Amino acid sequence: MAASLASRAEDRGTSQTIRAQLALREMLMAGEIKPGERLSELAIVEKIGVSRTPVRAALMTLAEEGLLDAIPSGGYAARGFTEREVLDAIEVRGTLEGLAARLAAERGAGTIALQSMRESLLRLDDAVTAIAEGRDAFEAYIEHNAAFHRAIARMADNAALDRQMERAIALPFASPNAFVKTQGETPETRRVLLVAQEQHRSVFEAIERREGSRAEALMREHSRVAARNFAQTVRSRAALDRVPGGALIRLASE
Amino acid sequence: MAASLASRAEDRGTSQTIRAQLALREMLMAGEIKPGERLSELAIVEKIGVSRTPVRAALMTLAEEGLLDAIPSGGYAARGFTEREVLDAIEVRGTLEGLAARLAAERGAGTIALQSMRESLLRLDDAVTAIAEGRDAFEAYIEHNAAFHRAIARMADNAALDRQMERAIALPFASPNAFVKTQGETPETRRVLLVAQEQHRSVFEAIERREGSRAEALMREHSRVAARNFAQTVRSRAALDRVPGGALIRLASE
DNA sequence: TGAATTCCTTATGTATACATATCTGTGCCG
DNA sequence: CGGCACAGATATGTATACATAAGGAATTCA
Numbered sequence: 204m205a206a207s208l209a210s211r212a213e214d215r216g217t218s219q220t221i222r223a224q225l226a227l228r229e230m231l232m233a234g235e236i237k238p239g240e241r242l243s244e245l246a247i248v249e250k251i252g253v254s255r256t257p258v259r260a261a262l263m264t265l266a267e268e269g270l271l272d273a274i275p276s277g278g279y280a281a282r283g284f285t286e287r288e289v290l291d292a293i294e295v296r297g298t299l300e301g302l303a304a305r306l307a308a309e310r311g312a313g314t315i316a317l318q319s320m321r322e323s324l325l326r327l328d329d330a331v332t333a334i335a336e337g338r339d340a341f342e343a344y345i346e347h348n349a350a351f352h353r354a355i356a357r358m359a360d361n362a363a364l365d366r367q368m369e370r371a372i373a374l375p376f377a378s379p380n381a382f383v384k385t386q387g388e389t390p391e392t393r394r395v396l397l398v399a400q401e402q403h404r405s406v407f408e409a410i411e412r413r414e415g416s417r418a419e420a421l422m423r424e425h426s427r428v429a430a431r432n433f434a435q436t437v438r439s440r441a442a443l444d445r446v447p448g449g450a451l452i453r454l455a456s457e
Numbered sequence: 458m459a460a461s462l463a464s465r466a467e468d469r470g471t472s473q474t475i476r477a478q479l480a481l482r483e484m485l486m487a488g489e490i491k492p493g494e495r496l497s498e499l500a501i502v503e504k505i506g507v508s509r510t511p512v513r514a515a516l517m518t519l520a521e522e523g524l525l526d527a528i529p530s531g532g533y534a535a536r537g538f539t540e541r542e543v544l545d546a547i548e549v550r551g552t553l554e555g556l557a558a559r560l561a562a563e564r565g566a567g568t569i570a571l572q573s574m575r576e577s578l579l580r581l582d583d584a585v586t587a588i589a590e591g592r593d594a595f596e597a598y599i600e601h602n603a604a605f606h607r608a609i610a611r612m613a614d615n616a617a618l619d620r621q622m623e624r625a626i627a628l629p630f631a632s633p634n635a636f637v638k639t640q641g642e643t644p645e646t647r648r649v650l651l652v653a654q655e656q657h658r659s660v661f662e663a664i665e666r667r668e669g670s671r672a673e674a675l676m677r678e679h680s681r682v683a684a685r686n687f688a689q690t691v692r693s694r695a696a697l698d699r700v701p702g703g704a705l706i707r708l709a710s711e
Numbered sequence: 712t713g714a715a716t717t718c719c720t721t722a723t724g725t726a727t728a729c730a731t732a733t734c735t736g737t738g739c740c741g
Numbered sequence: 742c743g744g745c746a747c748a749g750a751t752a753t754g755t756a757t758a759c760a761t762a763a764g765g766a767a768t769t770c771a
Contacts, residue, residue: 219755244723254756256510259723263514267521269620276763277723292617295556299621302552363546363628366523367553367621374617473725498753508726513753530733531753715770722763733752740745 219253223261226251231270231281232375234450238283242271268373270451283453284376286437290430292377297426299368300355300379305419307358308410316358317411323351324407331400335393344396345380351403352379355422358410375448382432384445399428473507477515480505485524485535486629488704492537496525522627524705537707538630540691544684546631551680553622554609554633559673561612562664570612571665577605578661585654589647598650599634605657606633609676612664629702636686638699653682 217225227247230236247258262279265271271279284292312320326347333340356368372378382395402425409418436442443449471479481501484490501512516533519525525533538546566574580601587594610622626632636649656679663672690696697703 243721245721255723256755256757259514260517260754263517269617288616291615294560295553295615295617295621298552298556299549302549306548361545361549362542363523363549363625363631367549367625370624371617371621377617497751499751509753510725510727514724713771715768717768718766720763720765723761725760726758728755728757730755731753733750735750736748738745738747741743 219257220260220264223247223251223253223257224264227261227265228270231265232448232450236281238281238451238453241274241278241280243278268370270374282451284374284448284451285453286434289376289433289452292371292374293381293426293430293433296368296371296377296379297423297430299364299371300352300426301419301423303356303359303361303364303368304406304410304422305415306361306364307355308413308415308418310358310360311413312358312410316354317407320351320354320358320407320410323347323354324403327351327400327403331393331396334396341383345383348380348383349378355406355410376433376446376452378447379426379429381447382429385432385436385442395428395432399425402428473511474514474518477501477505477507477511478518481515481519482524485519486702486704490535492535492705492707495528495532495534497532522624524628536705538628538702538705539707540688543630543687543706546625546628547635547680547684547687550622550625550631550633551677551684553618553625554606554680555673555677557610557613557615557618557622558660558664558676559669560615560618561609562667562669562672564612564614565667566612566664570608574605574608574612574661574664577601577608578657581605581654581657585647585650588650595637599637602634602637603632609660609664630687630700630706632701633680633683635701636683639686639690639696649682649686653679656682 227236227242230250236242242262244255244258244262247262248255251258262271266273266279270282272282274280327344330340330344330347334344356365359365375381402421406418406421406425409415409421433446436446437452437454443452443454446452481490481496484504490496496516498509498512498516501516502509505512516525520527520533524536526536528534581598584594584598584601588598610619613619629635656675660672660675660679663669663675687700690700691706691708697706697708700706
């Protein structure tokens, strides 16, 4: 019932708008709302148990994030993404991260920032080693991978870039962590993680040495690992539901 | 009065939300609302003559565009930009346009797209020539310059990139046309426009020949013309009010 | 039988009333 | 005299009623 949804313990304390946002995003991610489907405000109101006003605010935000399409005649529809669109989004993210890495290198990162980056790097090493040994350290990898990428953005110290990157990552399959779980715990996964970690190390070295152009090129190439992994996942029709936001992706053959 | 504002002929036919957006954006650009100033919904309602609902929607949109800051405790404040932030925004725009140019080149632009780009180029030639001869062709230059830049974005054929570029250009001083009027009709202006036009020509050539890396580098460099011009304008304290959104910029010395 | 038009249903856009949190000013206490 | 606390005022957050336009179904006409 609506009442039970609206009164969940985790929801108390947050605004109705945020609640609506989270609920809608979750429903989209879970495939509960299918791409192309129109979202009726009234239907959402009944499902989530908040009034139309915060629902409308949430719809605006999600449309802004790119998860919804605004219909010209009014209202919104769930957006679907082709493989091509996903790869395009990853390319944009990679380019922005490349700029961030270059700026971090050129502007010269402070000792503290470099130190925290080195920290993330070491913990990523641990995670990769653990996974290579068969232990489940994916959560740790995801956490520190995100921290590593965020550290670079912070070091770039460019507000406009921050905003743009935040938006690029809003598409779940375009985030730096999107590829991590695509392939399950296969030997292939370990190889990919090792390569990615090697790229992390190189990026760090480039930034530390203030080699801006190298840092940028490396970061771009790093994002292409994600692109390649995604493309392989799609082509093998495997584990698409493991990709964040996989429910939003419609394959060409379907 | 509110009524007179609300019933202006140009406003009829558009939604109240759009009306509020336009009115607010104009007030911000004109410096009628100063950076840092908090925007009270009720005050806006009285000024524009629409109810709070569309005003709130407009505020959300403008905050999303980067013109307003969301205050943590609620509400919004007009945002101010330092010289550094402006240059940072231009760098991001240039990077995205660089990506667009590279993609346009690599993916191979269709004949029709190239043709319309060549068209813009020729008309820009006319405008530059006219300005060099002392005639006022700035409006024409701005129009065709925008068309030229838009053509590249279109040729890149990347939806995610389109969205990001649109957002980058939302900051008025970061648009490709921002620098055009910064210096008035001085000999210096003519020189700058000639250089910029030469870059346009080179970018076109690179895209036509599918030289992606060159197209990207050229496009980035092209944006640096804007950056340099802006920096000079600021340093000479001259004509800052001629820069689009100049009212949003607060100089370090002030 | 097909197409077009009209009416009805239902959606979103807008205005406004109500709830609640924040800020400010004043008064009291230390 | 300074700072804290409380109360009032005013802001935003939310809910809902109303206006209007879009969409669909049914009926009628060609």
